[in-house]
Amino acid sequence: MSAAGRRLPRWARRSVFAIVALALAFVILAPLTSIDAAQQAGLPLLTDKLWFRIATTVAMFIVMASGWNIIGGLTGYASFGNVAFFGLGAYTVGVLVGNRGWPFALALLAAPLVAAIFALIVGLPLLRLRGHYFAVATLGVGVAVGEIVNNVGPLGASTGLFLPIVRSDLIFFYLMLGAAVLAVLTTWFILRTRFGYGLLAIRENEEAAAVIGVNTTFYKVAAFCVAAALTGLAGGIFAQWNSFVNPENVFAISDNVQMILMAVIGGAGTVLGPVAGAIALELIIQTLAGGGSGSVYSQIGLGVLLAACVIFIPRGVIDFFGGQSRLSMRYLRQTLRETSA
Amino acid sequence: MSLLTARDVGKRFGGVKALDGVTFAVEAGDVLGIIGPNGAGKTTLLNCISGLHRPDTGDIRWEAASISGMAPYRIARLGIGRTFQIVRPFPSMTVRENTAMGALFGRPQGRLQPGAALAVADQVLDVVGLGEKRHYPVLRLTVSDRKRLEVARALAMQPRLLLLDEVMAGLNHVEVEEALEMVRRVHQSGVTIVLIEHVMKVIVGVCRRALVLNFGRTLVEGPPAEVLKDPRVIEAYLGERYARAQQATAPPPSAPHPDAPPQGGRENPDEREEVEE
Numbered sequence: 001m002s003a004a005g006r007r008l009p010r011w012a013r014r015s016v017f018a019i020v021a022l023a024l025a026f027v028i029l030a031p032l033t034s035i036d037a038a039q040q041a042g043l044p045l046l047t048d049k050l051w052f053r054i055a056t057t058v059a060m061f062i063v064m065a066s067g068w069n070i071i072g073g074l075t076g077y078a079s080f081g082n083v084a085f086f087g088l089g090a091y092t093v094g095v096l097v098g099n100r101g102w103p104f105a106l107a108l109l110a111a112p113l114v115a116a117i118f119a120l121i122v123g124l125p126l127l128r129l130r131g132h133y134f135a136v137a138t139l140g141v142g143v144a145v146g147e148i149v150n151n152v153g154p155l156g157a158s159t160g161l162f163l164p165i166v167r168s169d170l171i172f173f174y175l176m177l178g179a180a181v182l183a184v185l186t187t188w189f190i191l192r193t194r195f196g197y198g199l200l201a202i203r204e205n206e207e208a209a210a211v212i213g214v215n216t217t218f219y220k221v222a223a224f225c226v227a228a229a230l231t232g233l234a235g236g237i238f239a240q241w242n243s244f245v246n247p248e249n250v251f252a253i254s255d256n257v258q259m260i261l262m263a264v265i266g267g268a269g270t271v272l273g274p275v276a277g278a279i280a281l282e283l284i285i286q287t288l289a290g291g292g293s294g295s296v297y298s299q300i301g302l303g304v305l306l307a308a309c310v311i312f313i314p315r316g317v318i319d320f321f322g323g324q325s326r327l328s329m330r331y332l333r334q335t336l337r338e339t340s341a
Numbered sequence: 342m343s344l345l346t347a348r349d350v351g352k353r354f355g356g357v358k359a360l361d362g363v364t365f366a367v368e369a370g371d372v373l374g375i376i377g378p379n380g381a382g383k384t385t386l387l388n389c390i391s392g393l394h395r396p397d398t399g400d401i402r403w404e405a406a407s408i409s410g411m412a413p414y415r416i417a418r419l420g421i422g423r424t425f426q427i428v429r430p431f432p433s434m435t436v437r438e439n440t441a442m443g444a445l446f447g448r449p450q451g452r453l454q455p456g457a458a459l460a461v462a463d464q465v466l467d468v469v470g471l472g473e474k475r476h477y478p479v480l481r482l483t484v485s486d487r488k489r490l491e492v493a494r495a496l497a498m499q500p501r502l503l504l505l506d507e508v509m510a511g512l513n514h515v516e517v518e519e520a521l522e523m524v525r526r527v528h529q530s531g532v533t534i535v536l537i538e539h540v541m542k543v544i545v546g547v548c549r550r551a552l553v554l555n556f557g558r559t560l561v562e563g564p565p566a567e568v569l570k571d572p573r574v575i576e577a578y579l580g581e582r583y584a585r586a587q588q589a590t591a592p593p594p595s596a597p598h599p600d601a602p603p604q605g606g607r608e609n610p611d612e613r614e615e616v617e618e
Contacts, residue, residue: 198446204430205429208425209446210393211413211417212417212422213446215414
């Protein structure tokens with residue numbers, strides 16, 4: 001590939017890799033020091049409860065953004081209804097654990113299954129639509145599912161469902177982290193298989209894909225189901241972590257917008273783009289949202305940031321720093337030319 | 342038995358009869374040229390064969406089995422490859438990867454794994470003359486090379502029948518010669534070919550038979566040299582000026598003057614034809 005010649009020099013890549021690995025190791029291990037036992041043993045406290053929650057939220061959005069990336073980034077079908085999968089996963093755990101008394105572990109297996117089955121049912125008709133039509137139709141599904149749940153008595157209607165409280169931030173952090181790793185590995189694996197090539201072909205020209213033998217309907221629905229399963233898994237973990245689910249906190253369209261922005265800002269269609277986007281955006285949101293009048297400015301700041309990202313790095317943060325391009329004026333000029341054309 | 346048989350195929354778009362009872366057969370080893378004015382239904386016919394359109398009437402058979410209304414991917418895997426008049430590459434992939442996609446998905450003998458598919462792509466790229474440019478991103482290719490890439494991707498499927506939709510349109514003199522040579526090589530490798538073309542040189546140069554469509558109906562069918570002299574074809578498609586030019590240069594009947602695309606008729610060999618829903 002011609003890109004190889006334009007890469008960063010080896011020492012730079014190695015040091016970047018080392019820094020990233022160290023940072024990851026810190027994020028993964030630091031929470032261990034915040035538990036009581038570690039404090040009593042005299043280990044330094046590296047994270048507090050708030051950062052713990054933020055880190056878990058970041059991991060949750062990595063799962064959602066990666067899930068969206070599989071249908072939106074790899075397959076080219078921008079779904080605005082993925083939050084329905086999150087909500088269904090959350091309600092599956094909510095009903096099974098809260099009402100039926102299932103063990104959480106078992107209910108957590110059911111969450112991605114329910115979400116995937118729902119994706120199969122709505123995907124067959126919806127994935128015939130393209131572009132804006134698909135976006136609007138999935139948005140409709142997302143809103144509709146939330147409204148239906150809001151009106152079904154056994155699901156707690158607008159009050160929601162309460163789950164037995166499990167007091168262990170540690171478990172949920174590592175569960176979410178595990179789900180995030182699973183989501184990233186799934187994307188990485190898909191891109192190395194025939195299935196992945198088929199999705200890319202569908203994204204880039206669906207009719208051309210069909211006439212060279214890609215079973216487009218099957219591939220699209222399968223990608224939708226995989227995305228749904230991952231998103232449903234995150235929802236399932238969230239339900240027990242939060243120990244309370246209601247339509248407002250698990251069927252929020254704003255979450256759907258957020259996962260799309262994360263994937264797009266980070267780099268849609270790449271393996272690590274959604275990860276970078278989720279970390280960057282969630283940290284920015286948490287930093288800017290200081291509460292009070294500050295949150296207004298945070299909204300504005302977010303808007304400005306998005307506009308800047310779309311104009312200057314349309315191919316995402318990942319592409320900006322690594323791989324095929326460098327942080328340079330030449331690159332900026334080139335992307336400006338491409339976006340204005 | 343014929344490789345491909347179309348019987349009484351009809352297709353409507355709203356009030357327009359794009360195809361109206363077209364019947365023809367393609368034998369194994371044949372090269373059939375389809376010509377006709379813009380809007381005659383040529384691309385619609387190809388779309389019906391490759392499954393992008395479902396014919397409203399009639400039947401299309403692949404050997405003994407009917408394929409009308411079958412999903413495009415299944416038709417592709419039977420061994421029917423096609424190209425698009427307006428090229429449709431996968432822009433994020435290199436030339437080699439684009440080509441390998443055909444072998445990855447569409448081989449009738451069974452789909453290949455990525456590594457083996459890339460090996461097939463390398464062979465095919467040499468056949469179409471893109472071997473040197475295999476690592477180019479497709480966006481760096483010229484129009485003529487993109488047309489070759491369309492053919493390469495279809496060939497990588499190792500099809501028995503290849504449908505070519507105006508692979509020569511928009512090419513200059515030299516490029517047409519090269520493309521003609523490429524089509525001959527493909528045919529000699531044992532692939533049956535159906536091609537739509539406005540460049541008459543191609544029709545007389547490689548086709549064994551020609552089918553003329555007009556307003557969705559078959560106007561004439563026969564050997565190219567005879568078809569191009571038929572008064573109905575001259576009136577509907579080639580135009581008087583083309584016919585006079587033929588007479589003036591007084592070519593032998595077996596090889597009419599091949600250079601000029603038809604002039605003065607209703608034809609304008611541009612890229613605006615493709616009938617899309």
